[in-house]
Amino acid sequence: MAKDAPFVCSACGAAHAKWSGQCDACGAWNTLVEQGALSQGPGAKKLAARGSRLELTDLGGEAEEAPRTAAGVAELDRVLGGGLVAASAILLGGDPGIGKSTLLLQAAARFARGGMEVLYVSGEESAAQIQLRARRLGLAESPVKLAAATNLRDILTTLDAAPPGLVIIDSIQTIWHDGLDAAPGSVSQLRAVAQELVSFAKRRGSALILVGHVTKEGALAGPRVIEHLVDTVLYFEGERGHAFRLLRAVKNRFGPADEIGVFEMTGKGLAEVKNPSAxxxxxxxxxxxxxxxxxxxxxxxxxxxxxxxxxxxxxxxxxxxxxxxxxxxxxxxxxxxxxxxxxxxxxxxxxxxxxxxxxxxxxxxxxxxxxxxxxxxxxxxxxxxxxxxxxxxxxxxxxxxxxxxxxxxxxxxxxxxxxxxxxxxxxxxxxxxxxxxxxxxxxxxxxxxxxxGEASGEAPAAPEAAPGHRQES
Known part of the structure; x- marks a missing residue:
């Protein structure tokens, strides 16, 4: 096997020298797939050259709190830790049809109405489909920029020309890197695309939201290395038979983890639930x-x-x-x-x-x-x-x-x-x-x-004892 094409676990991203039925790193079965090289970057000899010296500081240094932009959706702001942080990367996962695109379109409209420039890039739907959903939700007048694209090079070129305040990619499984031979959604494609997009967000100061598919077990599809690249990982949960939807943060570098936001699916989109207990x-x-x-x-x-x-x-x-x-x-x-x-x-x-x-x-x-x-x-x-x-x-x-x-x-x-x-x-x-x-x-x-029990503390007696029923002794 070629040295630059190892077998990679599609569940955790661990590389293996040869194929086996079980991944040694995470224990998953039948997840090893053969992938091509991630990039044609500099070799080890070039990396051996001396670089610039790092600037060091101590733990007691003054650190500025990251500026936040409130979405105006209280439940979303709660889960994010108070609002959207510039140059942050967010990964949102959930079952198909649960309402991820609806939630992001509503949030994008709120951000855009507040003066932030928002670009919504869809790899699964056309711009006309998104416009139809926007009209149904009453968001057609919001100044959100739309694009339907799957080529990473075209997306990055557009973003570099005029970096927006917020970029939404729906979904990352549909975006492909033309420098790789693997199919879109494969381990190497996901890792390369996520790294390029997150690098752009950190370099140009744009907030980035990536939509990710989930597996049948409910976990985000693709290697876990994607979750480590981003700052926040959100799950959009809910049962098809119920109108309630929960947005849960399982990782957040700018706020508390395990925070939840509660929404209710209505005919006009997702409505916030102020008192979920009631x-x-x-x-x-x-x-x-x-x-x-x-x-x-x-x-x-x-x-x-x-x-x-x-x-x-x-x-x-x-x-x-x-x-x-x-x-x-x-x-x-x-x-x-x-x-x-x-x-x-x-x-x-x-x-x-x-x-x-x-x-x-x-x-x-x-x-x-x-x-x-x-x-x-x-x-x-x-x-x-x-x-x-x-x-x-x-x-x-x-x-x-x-x-x-x-x-x-x-x-x-x-x-x-x-x-x-x-x-x-x-x-x-x-x-x-x-x-x-x-x-x-x-x-x-x-x-x-x-x-x-009764007032005396005796064991309760059932009205009718079923087979196998044993009372408290």
Whole structure:
């Protein structure tokens, strides 16, 4: 094999001397593809020449805060950390049809109306298609410049002639470098195109937004080196059957990571959601077994959502576990803890778990709300409708405290909730003076007795015992 054409992993970008079924760097299977050389740059002999001396500084030096330009879309500005930073590079990913182009077109129109020169380059649609969408969204009068191109050389020539304040490339998988023989969207093309565009943004002071495709697992397609090249990585999430859309920052050099912005898809585009907690709980049915309200933290905001569970008898040896919006491994762990530490078995039962509204939760603080919903569904007894749940459950069955307890309680009280179930050692700060009734417990067994047992602390009795049902001892 030629030295300048190694095999490259399409998942992580690692180079390999020969093909193999599994990448040694990331462990992915069947991802090694043969790629050509990235460039015909100077050889090692030329690089050996002496360069200029670097200017050094110390950690105590004065550093100016990066200037920002607000988009006027509050949820987008929140995720970006306060606005768009000049000379920054942003990578936006999401499922096809989720609304990425709609969001960027609305943001581009806001920036352009604020006086920023914006260039929107589309490699997937023609300029006429974008104009039709702009008219449908009521943005036709916005001074946004459009272009339909896929050749990187033509794009860079246009940008160098008059560098705009913001450049949007939709999408990077369609742009190709004419110096490479690989097809557009391949590992070498993506890496070369991203490097050239990011280099232009840093050199000329233009902000850059790249739209990226995602794989069937939901990760950004292409080598991870692209995510390292950019300053911010955003994911646009949402379920097709729901109107809610979440813009999540997983990397941000100019603001907090894991921040989210909430939008609602309407006939006139994406509308901002000022109070997402009230929206996610708007269709909630009170006094229904198997539902629990979780007070979670997403970035810098508190978000209340409903966790739904369904437990039904299953044929022997054919029990199912289905999860939407949560980690399936976390569910299996909680079922094992409930069995081993609280004496409540879910063997012989199908278990279905869902987060209402299409939200995805990764916070361990949801453990207590998940356990409450599971127990409520299994026993057929509804939880108090005005009670919120949060807390982490350890393998020993202990309830571990979670951060920002005070913020969770304040948000719940603002929405009319009157009580909260939480770990006893939670640092509540000023929340101890709240009007809410706090049910704090040390372990999962005491939580089961408190929420489902009788006043004497006896184990709850289900109306009808299903096969495989085992009561608390």
């Amino acid at each position: 929206l996610f709980l708007s269709d909630r049915e009170a006094e229904v077994p198997g539902t629990a309200v979780f007070a979670g933290i997403e970035g810098t905001r508190t978000l209340l959502c409903e966790i739904q569970a369904l437990v039904a008898p299953a044929p022997p040896g054919q029990s199912r576990r289905s999860v939407l919006g949560l980690d399936a491994g976390r569910l299996n762990m909680l079922l094992a803890v409930l069995d081993a530490r609280a004496g409540i078995s879910f063997a012989g039962h199908d278990v279905y778990l869902n987060v209402a509204g299409g939200l995805r939760i990764t916070e361990p603080a949801a453990d207590l709300a998940i356990a409450a919903a599971l127990l409520s569904a299994r026993e057929g007894r509804p939880l108090p409708s005005l009670c919120v749940f949060f807390g982490e459950i350890s393998l020993s069955g202990a309830l571990r405290p979670v951060p920002q307890t005070e913020n969770r309680l304040k948000e719940a009280q603002k929405l009319g909730f009157t009580s909260a179930a939480l770990p006893r050692l939670s640092r509540r700060g000023g929340a101890g003076r709240t009007q809410m009734r706090l049910r704090d417990m040390d372990e999962i067994a005491s939580f089961v007795a408190e929420m489902f």
